[in-house]
Amino acid sequence: MSTNSLFSPFHLKTLHLKNRIVMAPMTRSFSPNGTPTEQVASYYQKRAEGEVGLILSEGTVIDRPSSSNDANVPHFYGDEALKGWKKVIDEVHAAGGQMGPQIWHMGIMDNHHSGWVPPVPFEGPSGFNRPDFRNGIAMSEKDIENTILAFGKAAADAKKLGFDTIEIHGAHGYLIDQFFRAETNLRTDIYGGKTLPERNRFAVEVIKEIRKQVGEDFALIMRFSQFKPSDYNYKLAKNPQELEAWLTPLVNAGVDILHCSQRRFWEPEFEDSDLNFAGWAKKVTGAPTITVGSIGLSSDFFGAFAGESSEPTSLEELNRRFDRGDFDLAAVGRPLLSDPNWVAKIKAGKTDQLKGFSKEALAELVLE
Numbered sequence: 001m002s003t004n005s006l007f008s009p010f011h012l013k014t015l016h017l018k019n020r021i022v023m024a025p026m027t028r029s030f031s032p033n034g035t036p037t038e039q040v041a042s043y044y045q046k047r048a049e050g051e052v053g054l055i056l057s058e059g060t061v062i063d064r065p066s067s068s069n070d071a072n073v074p075h076f077y078g079d080e081a082l083k084g085w086k087k088v089i090d091e092v093h094a095a096g097g098q099m100g101p102q103i104w105h106m107g108i109m110d111n112h113h114s115g116w117v118p119p120v121p122f123e124g125p126s127g128f129n130r131p132d133f134r135n136g137i138a139m140s141e142k143d144i145e146n147t148i149l150a151f152g153k154a155a156a157d158a159k160k161l162g163f164d165t166i167e168i169h170g171a172h173g174y175l176i177d178q179f180f181r182a183e184t185n186l187r188t189d190i191y192g193g194k195t196l197p198e199r200n201r202f203a204v205e206v207i208k209e210i211r212k213q214v215g216e217d218f219a220l221i222m223r224f225s226q227f228k229p230s231d232y233n234y235k236l237a238k239n240p241q242e243l244e245a246w247l248t249p250l251v252n253a254g255v256d257i258l259h260c261s262q263r264r265f266w267e268p269e270f271e272d273s274d275l276n277f278a279g280w281a282k283k284v285t286g287a288p289t290i291t292v293g294s295i296g297l298s299s300d301f302f303g304a305f306a307g308e309s310s311e312p313t314s315l316e317e318l319n320r321r322f323d324r325g326d327f328d329l330a331a332v333g334r335p336l337l338s339d340p341n342w343v344a345k346i347k348a349g350k351t352d353q354l355k356g357f358s359k360e361a362l363a364e365l366v367l368e
Contacts, residue, residue, distance in 0.1 A: 006322060006330065007020070008020065013165075013219040013256060014165060016098070017053040018096075019051070020053060020329045021329070021331075022329050022331040026058055031073065034081050035075070035084045036088055038087070040074070044088050054329070055099040056099070056259075058073075059102050059169055060073070061075055062104065064147055065118055065120045066121060067175075068106055069106055085161055100167055101166055103154045103167070105147060105176070107122065109135065122136030123139045123143060124175060125202070126187065129184065130173065144191060151210055164219070165218070165219040165220065165221055170224050171261045172261065173229050177225070179202040180199050180236055182196075203253075204249055204250065208253050211254035224258060224259065225262065226277060227263065240280055243269075248285050251287045257288045257289065257329070258282070258288070258289045258290070261292055262292070262293040267293075279291075289326075291321070291330050292330070295330055295335070311356045312354040315346070
């Protein structure tokens with residue numbers, strides 16, 4: 001199995017990657033009171049040493065009182081947390097890697113199983129996380145304005161600390177995605193609307209503020225998903241025309257790379273074509289894309305939480321689609337969570353040494 005194509009370099013603005021493999025962002029909850037520890041820094045450094053082309057951090061929340069539902073998810077604000085992130089990026093760079101934080105606001109959330117709750121109610125476009133589930137308040141226009149500024153501040157801090165890019169989390173039913181979705185964006189002001197392009201406004205303003213803070217030459221990634229954790233079959237865009245109407249304004253606002261999350265990368269996004277989500281996003285916008293979803297493993301991420309184990313699988317189909325030009329980068333999650341040397345093993349052809357994945361790996365920061 002040749003993976004030569006995946007080991008070609010990629011250059012865009014501040015990104016100068018030695019290969020096309022991205023470490024996907026995966027929530028780890030190992031940062032007490034929001035501050036990344038020495039062990040968190042070592043976790044990312046080990047992946048850089050293992051030849052990952054680009055590391056995207058776990059979701060790290062912006063400076064809003066209820067941006068998180070978990071006390072151990074890292075912050076991207078405040079002196080202590082930013083000091084922790086400075087150590088992370090310095091160690092990744094020392095190991096020859098490139099990295100960006102994924103900046104995040106969770107929006108309306110379920111209460112965390114630990115019992116921890118933020119000091120103020122969760123906030124979102126409405127009080128709803130999904131149809132028939134209200135667990136917070138609708139944001140005022142002032143709340144929205146301050147949240148946009150908080151995204152911009154996090155991006156400015158990321159650039160100041162020396163990160164090579166940032167990723168905006170706009171997927172998986174969190175705040176930005178709640179604005180996209182008709183069932184959770186019930187607003188009648190300028191941030192609502194009957195159509196998806198109208199409901200883009202919040203995301204467009206976030207992107208523009210970030211672009212203003214980091215400048216034109218800084219690479220900006222945004223993550224999207226059609227599916228929601230409460231509805232795997234959900235589609236914001238039901239056809240290529242709706243996808244183009246959704247994503248093109250976001251690219252025009254300043255997104256450089258579209259990170260297209262799906263559960264299984266080989267599944268077609270629409271009928272009458274085998275193109276996946278990333279393939280269609282690239283086709284309709286012309287922007288570079290990242291594909292993701294069960295790459296190198298036999299079952300999807302959500303199965304891991306149900307106790308399903310996964311075995312290593314071939315990358316032949318990923319290579320076929322990459323060589324066809326469907327996408328530019330491939331994000332890998334659980335294989336890198338379990339094994340910091342996954343990329344180096346693939347490059348060396350040591351596929352017999354690849355590890356599977358079990359849910360036990362979710363409970364630790366694997367360093368070797």
